[in-house]
Amino acid sequence: MYRYSRWGWQLKRRHSERKLLLGFPFCYSTPTPPENEKLASPGPPPIRVSITEMAGRGVFATRRIGSGDLIHTAKPLVSHPSLSSIHSVCYFCLRKLKPVTSSEDCNVRFCSQECEEQSKVFVAVERKADWSAYDDYCRTRGLKYPLLVKRLACMVVSGVASADCLDILQPASLSSEMISEMGEGFSLLQSAFMKAKARDECMAFLTEQWYINVLARFRINSFRIELAGGSYEDLHSLAAASVETEAAVGNAVYMLPSFYNHDCDPNVHIIWIDNVNARLKALREIEAGEELRICYIDASMDHDARQTILFQGFGFRCSCLRCSSGD
Known part of the structure; x- marks a missing residue:
């Protein structure tokens, strides 16, 4: 559910960094989507960045988001x-x-x-x-x-x-x-x-x-950039994409997408259609106040493989509902 090492901040830093979060100019946009893609809202993204109890920063929905909605896009830093x-x-x-x-x-x-x-x-x-x-x-x-x-x-x-x-x-x-x-x-x-x-x-x-x-x-x-080839493939299939380095055309770092915490059964997926600009889309209906999470790894792997890769690559043991059930 959470990336403890990645967002395990010291308490003395929280107050100053909370002020930074409230005033930071995130680089996102909500362009007119293709006919088969709908926006979560016509204005600014329906999300907020807040401090979580155990995982540092996290991204939360400010209102209900429908399954398949484009939540926001992001240009790389x-x-x-x-x-x-x-x-x-x-x-x-x-x-x-x-x-x-x-x-x-x-x-x-x-x-x-x-x-x-x-x-x-x-x-x-x-x-x-x-x-x-x-x-x-x-x-x-x-x-x-x-x-x-x-x-x-x-x-x-x-x-x-x-x-x-x-x-x-x-x-x-x-x-x-x-x-x-x-x-x-x-x-x-x-x-x-x-x-x-x-x-x-x-x-x-x-x-x-x-x-x-x-x-x-x-x-x-950083995110590995794997292009979907200009077509809107099934999001669950994309979520299980290969994690081999050779499958990527490059790597990029973003501001707002970097605040999303991990879940092995995510409610949001990040995809790249034809260039490095990231698109964050809802995999299912998300209620107001719910935390938005993405999966950092190949979600199709078994429990032990996921735990090993997350610990070695990100420094935490995942305790999301899927991992807690042993799936």
């Missing part, structure tokens, strides 16, 4: 394509692109002029550095979160993001061994910027502690 998809999806929105038929186009590509325009400032920073060593480090170790750190660092250097923009998100608990292993990634990231002769005043934020703190937040708040 940071996103990055997987290395295996980097030439087959838009470098900004991760929309799938037509295959390149010639070997001449080995650069990153965009699906539209709009995406290229929205990313040109931080992409210009990326292009000034040689990332081959950093990307090889990620590729040989099968790492994905350092790619998000690289993207955020370039966004901060370019001025389109602040170095502390993720501070409101809860970090994962890191062992001393994990922290030690992050040192190589930080050194490669810092070296790439130094070789590109980045100005010192722009790099003041880039410390090893910043790298570790950001990576800790990406580890527990």
